[in-house]
Amino acid sequence: MEVKKKTFTLKVVFFKYLLTLVVAFIVFIGLYFAVFVLMQIKSVIIQPNYSEILARGAKSLLASAPEITENMIPDGCKFAVLNKKYKVTKTNLDGKDLLTAIKYAKGTYSNDGRKKCYYFVERQDGSCVLQYYLQMRYQSEFLNKHLPGPQKTMLVIFAIIYFLIVFIITAICAKKLNKHLSPLLQATEKIKKQDLDFDIKYSGIKEFNDVLLSISDMKTELKKSLEKQWNIERAKKEQISALAHDLRTPLTIIKGNAELLSDSTISKEQQEYVNYISKNSIQIEKYIKILIEISNSEKPIFLQLEEIDSINFINTIKDQLEAIANTKGLKVKFIKTLIPKSIMIDKSLLYRAIMNVISNAVNYCPNNGEICFEVKSIDNKIKFITTDSGNGFSGEDIKSATKQFYMGDSSRASKIHFGIGLYITESFVNLHGGRLYISNSHITGGAQVTIEIPIC
Missing domain, CATH: 3.30.565.10 (Histidine kinase-like ATPase, C-terminal domain)
Known part of the structure; x- marks a missing residue:
């Protein structure tokens, strides 16, 4: 078997596989950030400090307005309007959030290290406290309510897609590797069935080709050995068959003479000896029949249905x-x-x-x-x-x-x-x-x- 095509080592094959996975990972990281930027541009998601910036921008309006209405409140913010005694006059906050807003107005609550923050606006007749989130959020309140944060959601989606791509890449590489392994499997299967009249095919991997070359040499030597053994067995069976046929002539003579002796006048003891000869002649005849049957048993037999x-x-x-x-x-x-x-x-x-x-x-x-x-x-x-x-x-x-x-x-x-x-x-x-x-x-x-x- 000659190997003329370009071959690769297993090390190179696995390196290509790992390199493909790394490149796919880098591309996905780039795509991950690109999608984030695009979603920010399209206002699908908003920056962590987006609501804080809007709150600061609305400070002068909220401080000077005779009456605060909901359409004055920046996007992503909730509010509470308090009088000078910190009594609530208007709000869309409730429960714990409202109590926290009042504490913040009194100066007993700090935003440090918190995702849910508050912004204080002093007014002539009291104050206004805005609540906002210092984290990346969806523009849609429906998405904010029903989905995890944008970063977690995107990470999960991209992880699933990446693992799917890894599976596809692995399946493709495994299929290619199996294709290179196929000549090796075919060769061993044919040798297992003692079919030695075949040409070993080329594999594109050096290590596989080294094994195939060894199998090719082994196949050649095995074929020679089996042919020699088959020739010896065939010659042996032919000799057995010929010998069995040759034995029939002297056996026939022995049986014939025994029958002649049996028909002649002989003593009882002599008759007993003749009977032994006849009996064992029949036994020998059966042996010869078996020898001929054995020698013929290896000849090809075809069904005639x-x-x-x-x-x-x-x-x-x-x-x-x-x-x-x-x-x-x-x-x-x-x-x-x-x-x-x-x-x-x-x-x-x-x-x-x-x-x-x-x-x-x-x-x-x-x-x-x-x-x-x-x-x-x-x-x-x-x-x-x-x-x-x-x-x-x-x-x-x-x-x-x-x-x-x-x-x-x-x-x-x-x-x-x-x-x-x-x-x-x-x-x-x-x-x-x-x-x-x-x-x-x-x-x-x-x-x-x-x-x-x-x-x-």
């Missing part, structure tokens, strides 16, 4: 099961529930899969035992359930029974199957998009194997 009559297919299996069971005097229990009229399957492969399971069940079932074969459909799936009355699977069997060459424990180990039966069965079931379940029956205590196939 066809719509078949379900009842005929099941009855064929039933007849075969009864024939095999008779050899050991086994009782056969057959159950059918909600069988669909037809199913779409590869008849040959599914038949082999089911017969493998039945064959195992018969082998592991004691003489005069019982085999139960149940077929039922549920949730758009058809299930073939085989249960025997043998010793059942051990915990290790349940985990490993479908592994190729698995021997099993002494309770179910067979000198014939070596685990190949369930291994091939699971392969055929998987091709149909189904599943193989291995467990023990709660009723008989024996093994229970379920083949589940979707009904197409």
Whole structure:
């Protein structure tokens, strides 16, 4: 993999991200003050000392007017008109504010450090006290009543907008970072699936490219190693298959001679030896059959789906099961529930899969035992359930029974199957998009194997 485009380090990427946040913050601070100035120009908000300035400007008018009216009072101010004995003659103050205004007129109250302030205007017949706020306020009294101060309100609004912008910037940066990370994730996912025929794509971040270069080298070496291993395995299987076929000729000769000896006049002891030869020849023949099946099991198998009559297919299996069971005097229990009229399957492969399971069940079932074969459909799936009355699977069997060459424990180990039966069965079931379940029956205590196939 060659990296020709310009790359950046992670340090630069994160620095750009932080710089973007800082610039956004500075812009927002500038915008915050600009909006404040604009709101002051448009008289949406007023300066903290705005009412005080108006109060000072209205002093001469209020001092000389024969009678004070509300339209003489500056904006943002309330008032109280007092006579020389500090009795209220006119006011729009009430409660505590009115009492405080009287105290201020008497000189017993100070404005120092307070937001709510008072201004004294001496008149010929008494005095006038103006109340105002020494803080930034809205021009609208409705806003002053229902909203926090302009500074707090603006701060909250701008904080929300800024955090929203930070979220958007972070999301955009994360998306870009994920785009640079994508080639790395794709490469590891393909290697995980053992798909090594692909070109590793470029990432715009130096550290990611360093990792991708290492993965590219690892992929090349892994591909060589796997190809070598696959070639060795293929050659081994071909040798096993060839050897198995070659063994058939001398085995046929041995069986033929044993049969000739058996037909000739020989002693009882000699007949016993001939029987041993015949019996073990049959055993060897089974071993050879398994070896050939193992060597062929890795060859690609393609489904040949066809719509078949379900009842005929099941009855064929039933007849075969009864024939095999008779050899050991086994009782056969057959159950059918909600069988669909037809199913779409590869008849040959599914038949082999089911017969493998039945064959195992018969082998592991004691003489005069019982085999139960149940077929039922549920949730758009058809299930073939085989249960025997043998010793059942051990915990290790349940985990490993479908592994190729698995021997099993002494309770179910067979000198014939070596685990190949369930291994091939699971392969055929998987091709149909189904599943193989291995467990023990709660009723008989024996093994229970379920083949589940979707009904197409």
